[in-house]
Amino acid sequence: MVDIQTFSIAIASAGVFAAAIYYILQIRHQTKMREMDLLLRLNSSMFANKEFLKDLWRVWDLEYQNYDDFNKKYGSLTAIHQKNRDLEDSINVVINNVDTLGLLLKRKAVKIDFLIECYDITNLWEKLKPLVEGWRKDQNAPQLCKWFEYLYNEMKKRKQQLPQKGVKSG
Numbered sequence: 001m002v003d004i005q006t007f008s009i010a011i012a013s014a015g016v017f018a019a020a021i022y023y024i025l026q027i028r029h030q031t032k033m034r035e036m037d038l039l040l041r042l043n044s045s046m047f048a049n050k051e052f053l054k055d056l057w058r059v060w061d062l063e064y065q066n067y068d069d070f071n072k073k074y075g076s077l078t079a080i081h082q083k084n085r086d087l088e089d090s091i092n093v094v095i096n097n098v099d100t101l102g103l104l105l106k107r108k109a110v111k112i113d114f115l116i117e118c119y120d121i122t123n124l125w126e127k128l129k130p131l132v133e134g135w136r137k138d139q140n141a142p143q144l145c146k147w148f149e150y151l152y153n154e155m156k157k158r159k160q161q162l163p164q165k166g167v168k169s170g
Contacts, residue, residue, distance in 0.1 A: 035109070035110060035111070035114075038104070038109060038110065039110060039114065039118070042100075042101070042104075043118070046097050046119075047118075047119065051093075052093060052094075052097065054090070055089070055090035055091075055093040055094050056090075056094055058086075058087065058090040059090055059091055059094045059124075059127070059128070060124075060127070062074070062087075062127075064130070066130045066134075067130045067131060067133065067134030068134075070130070070131055070134070071134075074087060076138075077091060077131075077135070091128075091131070094124070094128075095128065095132075095145055095148060098119075098121050098124065098125075098148045098151065099145055099146075099147040099148045100147070101115060101119060101121070101147075101151055102146075102147030102148050102149070102150045102151030102152075102154075103147040105147075105150070105151055105154060106147060106150055112154050112155065112158045113158065115151070115155065116155055116158060116159065120155065121148070121151060121152060121155065122152060122155050122156060122159075125148060125149065125151075125152035126152075128145075128148075132144060132145045132148070132149070
């Protein structure tokens with residue numbers, strides 16, 4: 001009688017253990033699926049979207065040395081100028097979309113390695129940094145574009161941790 005009870009307890013325990021393992025694997029799988037779904041939706045609304053790409057290229061085509069030079073060439077974006085409304089919109093669209101990526105990273109909704117592989121924004125931040133710093137100062141808004149800058153800093157840190165491609169050690 002004791003052997004049957006011990007055996008049934010062992011079987012029940014093994015069943016609970018197997019169910020726990022299965023549940024853990026399912027949670028991991030669901031997390032990966034949610035992350036992939038989010039990234040696919042982001043990609044379709046951003047980097048696979050014709051309008052966003054037009055805005056991004058408009059921003060890339062800007063030529064300026066610093067914030068003051070930008071204001072002389074294109075006008076101040078802290079005040080609405082009708083002639084530069086499209087440019088202002090393009091800059092805002094690009095910054096807001098990348099800012100969202102930074103917030104998603106901060107909230108751990110996406111992984112830094114994936115963002116580096118798909119959306120390496122380091123050059124974009126370096127191009128826009130003088131503008132962002134100027135706007136922060138002009139508007140007394142030090143938190144402006146903080147998630148964009150956070151994403152940039154995290155990408156730089158992670159890139160330094162990654163092994164260099166093509167470099168042999170030893």
